[in-house]
Amino acid sequence: MMARSTLALPLLTCLLWSTASLANQADHIRTSQAWIRVLPGDLPAGAYVTLENTGDQVASLQGASSLRYTSTMLHKSSTEGGMGRMEMVEHLDIPAHGKAELAPGGYHLMLMKAQAPVKVGDTVKLTLRFSDGSTQEADFIARPANATDATH
Numbered sequence: 001m002m003a004r005s006t007l008a009l010p011l012l013t014c015l016l017w018s019t020a021s022l023a024n025q026a027d028h029i030r031t032s033q034a035w036i037r038v039l040p041g042d043l044p045a046g047a048y049v050t051l052e053n054t055g056d057q058v059a060s061l062q063g064a065s066s067l068r069y070t071s072t073m074l075h076k077s078s079t080e081g082g083m084g085r086m087e088m089v090e091h092l093d094i095p096a097h098g099k100a101e102l103a104p105g106g107y108h109l110m111l112m113k114a115q116a117p118v119k120v121g122d123t124v125k126l127t128l129r130f131s132d133g134s135t136q137e138a139d140f141i142a143r144p145a146n147a148t149d150a151t152h
Contacts, residue, residue, distance in 0.1 A: 059093070074091070
């Protein structure tokens, strides 16, 4: 009996370690303050969220998708010489045990061509996509065009 239990402990330890190493980037991301700024007509909407990485490795947001929009792109807004500009970016790194914010005037998800009108108060599900191929769904609350953050 003693020999079996002596072998079982190292085997169980190895199994736990190998399972822990299978965790993907999405498993370590916590979302908060997720909201969408809805603009009138067919204008694109901006999606904003705080991403917290609880893992020991950098996670990299590569983009997102939604059944409610034809396309979704990761963008960054900036101001140079008094001129506002926006450019598409390929990824946003979320540091280990740190945060990254998608917020007005900075990084954001650009949501193009809504399949049906999105109204203030609607919940829109976005699937966040990370560099290791993992994904995570998050609910974003639609806010009015004059909104500056996720609060009411």
